[in-house]
Amino acid sequence: MNRATLPLILAGLLGAAMNxxxxxxxxxxxxxTVSDAYIRLAPPGAMATGAYMTIRNAGPGEVRVVKAAxxxxxxxxxxxxxxxxxxxxxxxxxxxxxxxxxxxxxKPGGLHVMLIEMRLPLREGDKVPITLGLDDGSSKVISxxxxxxx
Amino acid sequence: xxxxxxxxxxRAKSIVIARVAxxxxxxxxxxxxxxxxxxxxxxxxxECPPRAALTVELEIAARSLNPPNAHQLAATPxxxxxxxNPRYLLQAANGxxxxxxxxKDRFQLITFGYTFCPDICPTTLLEMAAVLKQLGNxxxxxxxxxxxxxxxxxxxxxxxxxxxxxxxxxxxxxxxPELVKRAADNFKVRYEKVIDPKANPAHYAVDHSAGMFxxxxxxxxxxxxxxxxxxxxxxxxxxxxxxxxxxADGAPLPGASR
Numbered sequence: 001m002n003r004a005t006l007p008l009i010l011a012g013l014l015g016a017a018m019n020x021x022x023x024x025x026x027x028x029x030x031x032x033t034v035s036d037a038y039i040r041l042a043p044p045g046a047m048a049t050g051a052y053m054t055i056r057n058a059g060p061g062e063v064r065v066v067k068a069a070x071x072x073x074x075x076x077x078x079x080x081x082x083x084x085x086x087x088x089x090x091x092x093x094x095x096x097x098x099x100x101x102x103x104x105x106x107k108p109g110g111l112h113v114m115l116i117e118m119r120l121p122l123r124e125g126d127k128v129p130i131t132l133g134l135d136d137g138s139s140k141v142i143s144x145x146x147x148x149x150x
Numbered sequence: 151x152x153x154x155x156x157x158x159x160x161r162a163k164s165i166v167i168a169r170v171a172x173x174x175x176x177x178x179x180x181x182x183x184x185x186x187x188x189x190x191x192x193x194x195x196x197e198c199p200p201r202a203a204l205t206v207e208l209e210i211a212a213r214s215l216n217p218p219n220a221h222q223l224a225a226t227p228x229x230x231x232x233x234x235n236p237r238y239l240l241q242a243a244n245g246x247x248x249x250x251x252x253x254k255d256r257f258q259l260i261t262f263g264y265t266f267c268p269d270i271c272p273t274t275l276l277e278m279a280a281v282l283k284q285l286g287n288x289x290x291x292x293x294x295x296x297x298x299x300x301x302x303x304x305x306x307x308x309x310x311x312x313x314x315x316x317x318x319x320x321x322x323x324x325x326x327p328e329l330v331k332r333a334a335d336n337f338k339v340r341y342e343k344v345i346d347p348k349a350n351p352a353h354y355a356v357d358h359s360a361g362m363f364x365x366x367x368x369x370x371x372x373x374x375x376x377x378x379x380x381x382x383x384x385x386x387x388x389x390x391x392x393x394x395x396x397x398a399d400g401a402p403l404p405g406a407s408r
Contacts, residue, residue, distance in 0.1 A: 040272060043315030045308055047353075048268040075353070081269065086376060087340050088270045089357045108273045109378065115268075116353055150276045150316070 027138035031059030032098065034132075034140070038147040039115070040108075041124050049122070050079075050112035051130060051144055054105050057098040064095040067133035072122065073115035076130070080111045090114075095135065108149075122146045234371045236260075236363065238333035240297065243310035243322035248295075250369035256293045257372075257391065258365040259384075262339045264300035264356050265312045270377065271296075272316075274360060279317035280381045281388065288392050289319065291367075298324035299334055299341040300356050337363060364388070367395065 037053035051070075057063045068076045078096055082089040088109075096111055098104045106112050113130060122128065126146040133139045236258075242248040250258070259278060263271035275296060282289040296313050298304040301324045304312075309322030324330060334341055341358035345351055360377035362384070372391065375384050 040268070042268070043265070043272070043312045045265075045311050046268075047266050049272075050268045075350075079269075083360075083377070086359050086361060087357050088360045088377065089344070090267075090269065090355045091344075092346065108269055112269055150279060 028059065028063040028134040028136045029138035029140040031057055032063055032132075032134070032140055033058065034142045037130075037142055037144045038149075039122065039128055039144050041122065041146050041148040042118070044121065047118070048073075048114055048116045049118070050108070050114055051128075052106045052108065052112055053142070053144070054103055055096070055098050055132075056103040057100055060100050062097055062100055064097045064135040065132050066095045066135050068113045069131045069133070070113075070115055070128060072119055072128050074117035074119060075115075077114045077116065078111070079114045081109055083109075124148050234338050234363070234374070235336045236365050236369060236371045237336045238297070238323075238329075240323040240325040240329055240333060241306065243306045243313065245306060248321070248323050250365065253293045253365075253367065253369065255367050256291055257367055257388065258293050258295060258363075258369065259388075260295045260297060260337075260363040260365065261361070262297045262299050262334060262337070262341065262358055263360075264298050264358070265304050265308055266300065266353075267356070270358075270360050274362065274377065275313065275316040275320065277381050277384070278320060278362065281384050282317055282319055284381065284385045285388060288389065291392050292388060294320040296320055296322050297330070297333060298322065299330055299339070299358050300343075301325060301327055301330050303352075364391070366391075 033056045035054045035056070037051065039051045040049050042049035051068075055065065065078065068078060070076045078093050079090055080093050082091060093111070096104055096106070104111070124146055127143045128146060129141055130144050131139050131141045237250050239247065239249045259281065261271075261274050261278060263274065265271070278294050278296075282292065282294060285292060294317070296309070298309055304322075304324055306322070306324070309324060313320040313322040325333070333339075337359075339359040341356055343354050343356055345354045361379070362375045363371065364373040364375070364384075364387070366372050373387060375387075
């Protein structure tokens with residue numbers, strides 16, 4: 001994987017409707033495009049924050065995101081929320097499926113990539129590489145800007 | 151009911167349930183009066199009173215009834231929005247004690263959560279901050295509160311930093327586990343620590359009831375806004391309530407000086 005080219009390739013991520021797969025990964029990663037990705041700017045001292053994005057799958061078969069990793073947090077997990085009678089329950093999920101020819105949206109109140117134990121405080125505008133590991137063993141690195149949704 | 155003021159109806163029911171003795175005689179009287187009034191409204195095809203006016207009438211009537219009995223309410227089974235008795239005594243992030251009756255001139259907009267929460271709580275606090283911003287000068291008539299249900303991890307200093315990030319007017323509060331439990335029970339807020347046996351035990355999540363509560367100046371329960379309720383609707387409701395109180399200022403409600 002050529003990480004050096006990523007900032008160039010992904011520089012326009014926030015505004016871009018779509019980021020096409022690049023030649024750095026083989027397999028399912030080539031079928032996957034990620035758009036509208038952002039990391040929620042966390043309050044100072046917060047132990048955790050969430051990353052959100054839309055994952056599109058152009059391929060003929062389902063692709064599952066099975067893990068996520070980031071250099072900025074010690075732990076990176078895939079999470080969802082269940083709303084049970086107004087009680088919000090955050091739970092780790094083993095994967096996030098993306099249907100063939102379809103998309104899965106990670107958004108507040110639902111699926112998200114959770115970054116836990118930040119290694120350094122993030123500032124608005126920072127771009128953070130997040131690696132999405134897919135079920136066929138391939139992986140996709142995306143550059144995710146830190147945004148204050150307020 | 152005939153006028154479709156569902157919120158007023160639900161408030162009226164909760165007052166009756168919370169404050170009126172549950173005897174057969176009173177139950178029948180309640181049924182009969184409700185039916186008669188409903189039919190009368192339908193036959194007269196009269197103009198419906200505005201919801202605001204009904205709300206005032208209702209609150210005046212409520213004050214003439216017995217005050218709610220905190221012990222009874224805490225023991226009643228959990229029914230959303232019914233029997234909420236918004237009493238709390240906690241410690242604010244500024245180090246002072248804070249309780250429901252402290253804000254005699256201000257509405258209270260309250261949410262429960264915890265600072266480790268990466269998603270629901272920041273979303274709710276962003277919305278709370280947006281409500282305050284959109285209220286403009288009227289925001290001075292509202293005290294926003296964030297009550298942490300995670301006193302083990304949430305220090306007062308941490309709470310303060312956390313809420314100030316969203317809006318310096320949001321006051322963080324928490325307390326001993328017992329006081330937090332009592333406050334949550336009174337609001338019918340449920341919360342529970344969830345420890346993943348495979349994960350670092352310090353990283354537990356806390357399931358909790360999301361959404362916001364609105365209390366009147368003086369601390370009576372007024373409304374509950376479910377998680378995800380649009381900010382514009384919350385602002386509209388607050389403006390309505392603020393206008394209502396302003397017009398009632400000339401004729402203070404009985405007991406308003408309490």
